[in-house]
Amino acid sequence: MEAERFGCIIVGGGIAGLSAAMVLARHEVPFLLIERGAYSGAKNVSGGVLWGTDLARLVPEYWNDPNAGFERFVNHRRLTFLDEQSAFSIDFKSSHYDIPPYMGVTVLRAVFDRWLADKVQEVIDRSACADASFLAFDVLVERLLVEDGRVVGVEAGGERFYADCVILAEGVNNLLTRQIGLQAEYVPADHMAVGVKEVLRFDRRVLEDRFQLSERSGMANEFIGAITDGVEGGGFLYTNRTTVSIGLVLGMADLRRKRKKPYELLDRFKTHPVVADMIRGGEVVEYSAHVVSTGDMRAMPRELYADGVLVAGEAANLLLNAGKAIQGMDFAMHSGILAAETVLEARRIGDFSAATLRRYRERLEQSYVLQNMRNFQAAVRLLHEPVMYERMPRLVCDLGREFFRVENRPAPKLRQILRDVVRRHSSLPELLKLTYRAWKAL
Amino acid sequence: MTIAERLGKVNYRNQERRDARPHILVDTNICNTRCPHKATTYVCPANCYTLDEQGHVHFQFEDCIECGTCMYACDQGAVSWHYPDPEQGRGVNWNYG
Structure with a gap:
């Protein structure tokens, strides 16, 4: 039997792969998506919030679809600093964000990705490729087929499939990306984290x-x-339609150093x-974990x-948390779109060599994905310093406690409170240094 | 909530299969002879790596939720990590994700 040949093979039917599809x-x-x-x-x-408006490009006016796979649109943001007893929040809510296309939507991936795959299938069915493009499920790609240093297809489920080009959207555990040497075979824990999460019904x-939600609005x-407990990282809580996603993202090297169990944290x-x-x-209906x-x-x-x-989404470790939002799914969507657009360009030229496919890198560099990642690297590093997840949140909570304390005795002035709080947790020079760094980084 | 109760909420594939093929191979000789931290026994979110009374590392793949943590946390070369085979392996089927 002659092996099947496609214009493109996409490995992975998550957000990056489906966006390319x-x-x-x-x-x-x-194309064949596996x-x-x-x-x-x-x-x-x-986690999950899908930020930005790319979804509206892929599925126009998805908000009018009563069965659209998102949970809630986000119009309420909150960043909370914690010590053992207190929480000091920066809270912002605005009906400004109620108007489509939404700035961000909460998602549960087993629901959202499935819906997005259905939307892709609908487009395939209406196209001239109705009998030539396929979404294949329950099939594992075992390895990439390489001939003369060039990726020519995949081996999956014991069969070989060939294509002009392969888009790797295999996720963070990017074994195929490693197979062809784009990433080292062993990736150390240093710049990796593990997320643990529960869905509460x-x-x-x-x-x-409880969360002051209207019809379809949500909070992040x-x-x-x-x-x-002193481990690098932080927590999240997102409201879904009838559930809440709650979890932690923990620096893996720090977790190892401090000998902590993620589920105990x-x-x-x-x-x-x-x-x-x-x-x-809330009733726990699922517990899950994911490396990021x-x-x-x-x-x-x-x-x-x-x-x-081409490598897209988390397989390329496209992710950013610079203190404002945890961006990953939007990067996956955008990189998937750019990868597919590069394939279209390569088809026009009739060349799928690296010389043409480097246009994908250029597109990404020009896009907000790599621009944000580059512009906010200093913020990423600052946020991962112990002072930022240990002493600063304590300082902020102590300030809150002293500021909001009302007693039947003469109250100190704000400047006195500030001086005492800073002295307890830090020092003025350290605080000025951090503020200067944050000013530059953010 | 205990980790066992948490894992009880996970929808695993091929649960009825007794002879499921392991997707992760661990050379516990390495863990037990030269690993200075045995980190997998505490960083694994599914508690697949455990210590016995003698301090020896044991691994079972059945509870694995495919996160990949052990592949990064083990810097001793003891963990050989693959994706589970859809038919013959274990692994997860998320209901929410």
Whole structure:
């Protein structure tokens, strides 16, 4: 039997792979997408907020679809500093964000990716490639086929499939990216983190009342401080339709150094008095974990393309947490789109060598993805310094406690409170230095 | 909530299969002879790596939730990590993700 040949093979049916697939389907390029899960999302875990408006490019006016796979749009942001007893939050909510296209939507991947895959299939079905493009599930790609140093296809489920070019959207554990030497075979823990998460189910009314949600609006809350017991990292809580996603992202090297168990730290987070009040009555319906890059560009593959191959999404460790938001899924979507657009360009030229595929790197460099990652590397490094997740949150909480304390005796002036609080947790020179660094980094 | 209760919420594939093929191979000789930290026994979110009373490392793949943590946390070359085979392996089927 002659091996099948496609215009493009996409490895991975997560957000990066499906976004690439949507672009190829729209342009009637025959492709094969191979997903190892039984359905898109079966193997995917995220925090998860999908930021930005790229989704509206892929699925126009998705907000009008009553079955759209997102949970809630985010119009309420909160960043919370914690010590053992207190929480001091920066809180912003605005109906400005209520108007589509939304700035961000919360998602549960087993729901969202599955819906997005259905949307891709709809586009395929309406196209001239209805019988030539396929989404294949439950199939594991075992290895890339390389001939004369060029990727020519994949071996999957014991069969060989050939294509002009392969897009690797295999996720963070990028074994195929490693197979062809774009990333070292052993990736050390230094710039990697592990996320642990629970999905808590609530009665919908309880959820909406507790978090002040209207019809489809939602909240994204990040946390930093004592909850991680001195381990680098932080927490998150996102509201879904009838559930809450709550979890921690922990620096893996620091976790190893401090000999902590991630699920015990998750217990610590959930039993923090302020957090416990937020999640009371929620029933755990799923526990999951996922490795993520810390956003340090040293975690990225040495290159994102080679002859006949492109790397997109988390396989390329495209991720950023510079204190404002944890961006990963939007990077996956954008890089998937750019990878597919590069394939379209390569088809026009008729060349899939690295010389043409380097246009993918150029597109990424010009896009907000690599621009943000480059511009905010100093912030990533600053945020991962112990002072930022240990003493600063304590300082902020101490300030809150003293400022909001009302007693039946003469009260100190704010400047006195500030002086005492700074002295207890830091020093003026240190604080000025950090402020200067933050000023430059952010 | 204990880790066992948490893992009880995970929808594993091929649960009925007794002879599921392991997707991670661990050379516990390395763990037990020269590893200075045995980090997998505490960083693994699914507690697949455990210590016995003699301080020896044991590994089972059945509870693995495919996160990949051990592949990075082990810097001794003891962990050989693959994706589970859809038919013959274990691994997860997330309901929420």
